Each structure stands twice: as structure tokens, then as C-alpha cells.
Amino acid sequence: MTKRFTMGGTATFDFVEPINGYVVAMSGDFDGGVFARVVGEPRVEGAKTYLDLEHYFIRKDGSTIHTRDQSVLTAIEGEARVLAATTYRVQKTTGAFAGMTGKFRSWGSIDTSNGQGVLRFWGEIADAESQLAEAA
Structure with missing residues (x-):
């Protein structure tokens, strides 16, 4: 039996200094919360900052997804916000x-003055059998 799950919806988040990470509320296909943190040192190249992240997703039923991610933050000239684009790679479920x-x-987008932001997420995760069938 194949298993697939569509990831689609929105996420709002806040940076929480005492835990040095982000707490996230998600809606849509994934109904639950997330803890996110930066791992490693940010790399800055011009108006772009490259981050390595970890996310720990937990759905209302207790199911979890742990990811290792790459994020690119693009500064907007004259603004206290950045545009954020992230690719999440599943490590454990x-x-x-x-x-x-x-x-x-x-x-x-993330407001760098207060650590708040909103994201739109999308994609699909699946078991190995589903991925093999799709590749065929």
C-alpha cells in the first residue's frame, strides 16, 4: 500500500529568544505546530543570506516530520523585512x-525587526513504494 501526503497551507511564526528558535502555527493540509532553529553559521552574499535550518513538525495526532533545510533570505532595500524561500528535506518521520x-x-516574508513572519508551503512526501511508482 502506498502512502502520500500533500503539504499545502500557510504558516505564521515568531522568533523566541530564550529558546533561540521559531515557534510556528500551521494551517492547511498539515494542522499542527513546528519548532525551527538555525544550525551552523549564516552565509551572506550581497543581499542574500543563506541559512541551514532544522524543523520539527508535529501534527495534532502526534505524527512528526523532522527536516534539514536550506533557506535563502533576500533583503528588500529600505525595508525591515526579507523574502524567505526554503526547501525542506525530510530526515525522519x-x-x-x-x-x-x-x-x-x-x-x-519575515519582519527582521521582530522575528515575525508568514509563509506559504507546498509539496508532497511519500513512502519509497510511491516514489518508485512515480519514477517508473
Whole structure:
């Protein structure tokens, strides 16, 4: 039996200094929350900042997705916000997502003055059997 899950919806988040990470509320296909943190040192090239991230997603039913990610933040001249584009690569899954792998993406905006932001995410994760069938 093949398993697939569509990731689609919105996420709002806040940076929480005492835990040095982001807490995230998600809606849409994934109904739950997330903890996100930067791992490693940011790399700045002109108006772009490249980040390596980890995300720990937990859905209302307790199912989880752990990802390692690459994010590109693009500064907007004269603004206290950046545009953010992230690719999430699944590392580990539990519960309803057990055995699923893959990647999904998000795009949105972050207000750098207060650490708040909103993102639109989309993509699909699936088990190995589903991925093989799709490749055939």
C-alpha cells in the first residue's frame, strides 16, 4: 500500500529568544505546530543570506516530520523585512508519516525587526513504494 501526503497551507511564526528558535502555527493540509532553529553559521552574499535550518513538525495526532533545510533570505532595500524561500528535506518521520521521505518548499516574508513572519508551503512526501511508482 502506498502512502502520500500533500503539504499545502500557510504558516505564521515568531522568533523566541530564550529558546533561540521559531515557534510556528500551521494551517492547511498539515494542522499542527513546528519548532525551527538555525544550525551552523549564516552565509551572506550581497543581499542574500543563506541559512541551514532544522524543523520539527508535529501534527495534532502526534505524527512528526523532522527536516534539514536550506533557506535563502533576500533583503528588500529600505525595508525591515526579507523574502524567505526554503526547501525542506525530510530526515525522519513518525506516526501517520512513518516511512515517508521527500521534500517540500515554502516562500514568504519575515519582519527582521521582530522575528515575525508568514509563509506559504507546498509539496508532497511519500513512502519509497510511491516514489518508485512515480519514477517508473
